[in-house]
Amino acid sequence: MTPPALDRFATVSTLRTALDRGETSAVAICQQTLDRIAADDGGLHAFQHVSAERALARAQTLDRTTAPRGPLHGIPIALKDNLAVRGMITTAGSKILESYVSPFDATVVQKLEAAGAVIIGKTVCDEFAMGSSTENSAFGPSRNPWAVDRIPGGSSGGSAVAVAAGFTPLALGSDTGGSIRQPAALCGVVGFKPTYGRVSRYGLVAFASSLDQIGPITRSVADAARCLEVVSGADPHDATAAGRPAEFGGALTGDVRGLRIGVPHTILDDTGVDPAVHSTFTASLKVLEGLGARTLPIDLPHSSAGIPVYYLVATAEASSNLARFDGVRYGHRADADAVDTMYRRTRRDGFGAEVKRRIMLGTYALSAGYYDAYYLKAQRVRTLIRADFERAFESVDVVALPTTPTAAFRLGERTENPLQMYLADVFTVGAPLAGLPALSVPCGFTPDRLPVGLQFVGRAWDEGTLLRLGDAYERATPWTGMHPTVGR
C-alpha cells in the first residue's frame, strides 16, 4: 500500500518525524519527489540530471536497514552540478564537461550518504558557478518559481528552485561571492554559507579557492543547522577543512534577547537599494528588536570596494583553476595537429562567454605589469575589508544586511551588461572575502510578490549565533511558511 503523499513543502524535520513514526517510507518519499519533478520541472528547469534509479535503489536499502538511522535518513537532496558523485555526470554547467562522469565522490557526498540522505540528482548552475542568474549555464537557465519570467538567482539557482518549488527539502550549493545566499533570497528559502574551512571542498569543481565554500539551501533554519552538522569537518583531502565542533541544534533556543545586531547604514544609503527591499529590511530589524535584540549603527568603510576586490581576486584564482581544462585528462577536446592549438581550440569551444571573460580578466590582473596594480592591490584592500568586520565585531555580535539590492530581475535583463550583473553581489561578497559565515532567511515580499532575503554575517566559526538569530526570526514571522504555486 502506498503511504499518503506528504506536503510537498514539508521540512526535513517533518519528514523525519513521519519516517520515524512509520507513516511513510524512504521509497515513498523518493517516488513522490521523482513524480513531482517529472510533473513540474519542465517549466522551471531546476534539475540538470535526475538520477531516479540510483535514488530509488538507495531508498530501498535505507528502508530495509536495521542500523541506527542517520540524521538525514530517507531525506531527498539535490546537489548543485559542480559537486562530484561517483558514476554521475558532473557538468558544472559547462559544455567542456558535458559528458564528464566523476570517478569519485565529493567528501560532502560521502557524509550525506553516510547520514542517510538520498541524492535525487544534480541542479542547474551558472557555468563553473560564475554568475548571479543561472543564465550562464550552457544548458539553459532555471526559472524562478515565484515568477517564471524571472531569474532564480545564481549561481546555485537550480538548488534554490528545487527547494522553493517543493521538489526536495534540502539542496547543496556553493558560494564564492553569494552563490548560495543570493538565489536562496530570490526564491524565498534559507541559504547558508559557512565559515571558510567549515566544509571540505574536495569534489567541488574549483572556481576561486580562497573563497569557495559549500553550504545548504533549505526550507527552515533548523534544517540548515542539521545539514551543516552532517557536512562539516576535517578532511585529509582538503587542508583548509577544520575539525571544529559542529553541533548547532542547541543554538536554536529562540532567545535573542540582548544580542547586538550591527547595521551598516552607509552602504545601504549609497548602494541604490530598491525601496521595497529597503522597507522590508527595516521592518525585519523592528521584528528583531521586538524579540529583544538591539540594533546598533556600524561602519564598514571599505565595503564599497567589495565588488572590485571580489572580481579581481575571484577571476585571478579562476584563471589559474580553469587552466586544468585543456582537453588532455577529461572533458571536451578539439581536433588539432599541434598540442598548443588543441589547448586553445578546446577552450574556445568548451567555455561560454562569461567564463572566457573572467579568465581574461583574471589573466590580465595577474599578468606582468598589472599584477601590483590589480591583484596585489586587491589583496591589500581585502585585508582592510576583513579588518572592518573585525572592528565591527568588537561592538556587535552579528551584522545585518539585505541579501540582495533588488528582488529577482527578468531573464535577459542583465545578460548584455556584465558589470550590471556583478552589482547583484554587492551585499554578499563581503562575507566570503573576509572568510566569515553568512545566513540568508526569507523576510517578506515586494509589492510584485517577489521574495526578499535578510542576511546575517557572523564571526568566524560562530554559525551558532547566526542560526539562533535566523531561527528566532523565522519563528516570529510567516515567511518561510509561504510557498509559490507549483503543481496545484
Next chain:
Amino acid sequence: MTSKLTRAEVLRIAALARLELDDAEVDLFAGQLAEILGFASEIQRIDTNGVAPFAHAPAAELASRPDEPAPSLDRNDILRQAPGAAPAAGLFKVPKVL
C-alpha cells in the same frame, strides 16, 4: 581606464590564457574588460600603505595529516574520461608537442 583595450592587448591576454578568440569576441572583450577594469580601478584610491596582502582566510587552520601511502583513484576510471587516451598502454595522449 575608460577607453577600450587595444586588440593587441586582448590577443596578448588570450594567448597567455590559451584561449582562441574570434574577431567579434576580441572586439567585445576590448570594450567590456576596459569597462570592468575601469570600475575596479576605484580601489587604487584606497590607501594601503603598510597593509599586508590577504594571504588566507583568518579562520583557516591549515591542517596537517600523516604522510602515509593510500590507494589512488583507479587508473582505468581516470583514463576512461580522457579524450583520445590509450588505456591499454596506461597513457594520456596529446597531439604533436614539437
